[in-house]
Amino acid sequence: MAKNLIRKTFLEPLGKNNPVFVQILGICSTLAVTNKLQNTMVMTLGVMFTAAFSSWTISLLRNHIPSRIRMMVETMVIATFVIIVDVVLKAFYPEMWKQLGPYVGLIITNCIVMGRIEAFALQNKPMLSLIDGLSSGLGYAYVLLIIAFIRELLGTGSLWGYRILGTWWTNWSIMIMPPGGFFVLAIIIWVIRETIMKEAKHA
Amino acid sequence: MPDSIMPFAVFFASIFTGNILLTNYLGMCSFLSVSKELKTSVGLGVAVIFVMATTTPLNWLVYQYLLIPFELEYLRFIVFIIVIAAFVQLTEMTIERYSENLYQALGIFLPLITVNCAILGVSLFMVIREYTFITSFFFGLGSGIGWFIAIIAMAGIRQKLKNASVPPGLEGPGIALVIAGFMAMAFMGFSGMISLS
Numbered sequence: 494m495a496k497n498l499i500r501k502t503f504l505e506p507l508g509k510n511n512p513v514f515v516q517i518l519g520i521c522s523t524l525a526v527t528n529k530l531q532n533t534m535v536m537t538l539g540v541m542f543t544a545a546f547s548s549w550t551i552s553l554l555r556n557h558i559p560s561r562i563r564m565m566v567e568t569m570v571i572a573t574f575v576i577i578v579d580v581v582l583k584a585f586y587p588e589m590w591k592q593l594g595p596y597v598g599l600i601i602t603n604c605i606v607m608g609r610i611e612a613f614a615l616q617n618k619p620m621l622s623l624i625d626g627l628s629s630g631l632g633y634a635y636v637l638l639i640i641a642f643i644r645e646l647l648g649t650g651s652l653w654g655y656r657i658l659g660t661w662w663t664n665w666s667i668m669i670m671p672p673g674g675f676f677v678l679a680i681i682i683w684v685i686r687e688t689i690m691k692e693a694k695h696a
Numbered sequence: 697m698p699d700s701i702m703p704f705a706v707f708f709a710s711i712f713t714g715n716i717l718l719t720n721y722l723g724m725c726s727f728l729s730v731s732k733e734l735k736t737s738v739g740l741g742v743a744v745i746f747v748m749a750t751t752t753p754l755n756w757l758v759y760q761y762l763l764i765p766f767e768l769e770y771l772r773f774i775v776f777i778i779v780i781a782a783f784v785q786l787t788e789m790t791i792e793r794y795s796e797n798l799y800q801a802l803g804i805f806l807p808l809i810t811v812n813c814a815i816l817g818v819s820l821f822m823v824i825r826e827y828t829f830i831t832s833f834f835f836g837l838g839s840g841i842g843w844f845i846a847i848i849a850m851a852g853i854r855q856k857l858k859n860a861s862v863p864p865g866l867e868g869p870g871i872a873l874v875i876a877g878f879m880a881m882a883f884m885g886f887s888g889m890i891s892l893s
Contacts, residue, residue, distance in 0.1 A: 519725070520721065520724050520725075521721055521722050521723060521724040521725055521813040521814075522722075522813055524721040524724070525720050525721045525722070565781065568777055568781070569774065572773050572774040572777060573774070575773055576770060576771070576773055576774065579770070579773070580770055594820075594821075594824055595817055595820030595821050595823075595824055598772075598773045598816065598820050599722070599813050599816060599817055599820065601773055601777060601816065602777075602812070602813040602816050602817075603813070604725050667881075670880075670884065671718060671719045671720075671721070671880045671884070672877045672878070672880040672881045672884070673877075674721060674877075675873045675874070675876045675877030675880060676873075676874065676877045678873050679866070679870050679871075679873035679874045679877065682865075682866075682869060682870045682873070683863070683865045683866045683870050684865075685865075686864075686865035686866075686870065687863075687864075687865035
């Protein structure tokens, strides 16, 4: 029973309850860095870390937080973990930190983190909340990595900074510019909704 | 660029060439969910302009006179969000107390705004780009107006779209993202006139 619950908690955000497809949440802070696979990886790791540990912390405190000020408490907890991410990046990867600029800080306002706390961590045990936060972050991460993959490959002909496509390839520069992000996300949502969601509806 | 025209250049650039929504994707959540109705979009847009134009210089003051002297720059995320949340709360209470009409039109959108990424984003950009106080104000104001224009345009298009037949998988957020993409392309037409660093 307990094992099933953990499995279910872990798998749901990856598939039919994916925060990006179903709820279109939290794309603000990360979509801007999806023009490079490497940056996206770092950002999504940051989101996963923050989502997992702030869910865990709030779940530990859930019986002690007065409900009137819970939003404020949640924000403070999230901000604390984001600061940890920011400081670690600044110390060990200053180049990356510079490129990401303000976007690391914007994980605070990422709706997924707050959303999972409100919807899940406030009612569930710490370990389960940790798993839920982690898998929500993971469900979010793989979608954005797909976007980054498409954008970097088509936009620059390379992946992770290495040239993949030969010199015959003409870069689609629109892909690494802002409109590219909107289009790729729209197309991915379209494809997913037409295939997976339809199956789910029939089943 | 001479310092004297800097604020105006930033003001113009943040509306058109560096639109916070269309080039930085900030404030997408409320943009997608609220832009279904023109009337609510206007309300939210005006509230965003107001909050951005006030909290950006406010955060500038806090950053320059509190965080830097005490070497607490790394706390800026927490401090900025507290300033924004406190300010929004205060404004909401003031409006509710003094003007029933304004509260109905604007006040109900204020709580939504605290979690709008664009507000915090503008403050963080302001720190990174090392703007002066005046420039920060114009940057906040311009970004707010830019966001307002984007959501109004989107709401107008979506209202017309009600009569169009959209593929079922693309309905709702999907088509909104496609439209946002085209709008971003249209706004790219302004680029080259002036650029934000």
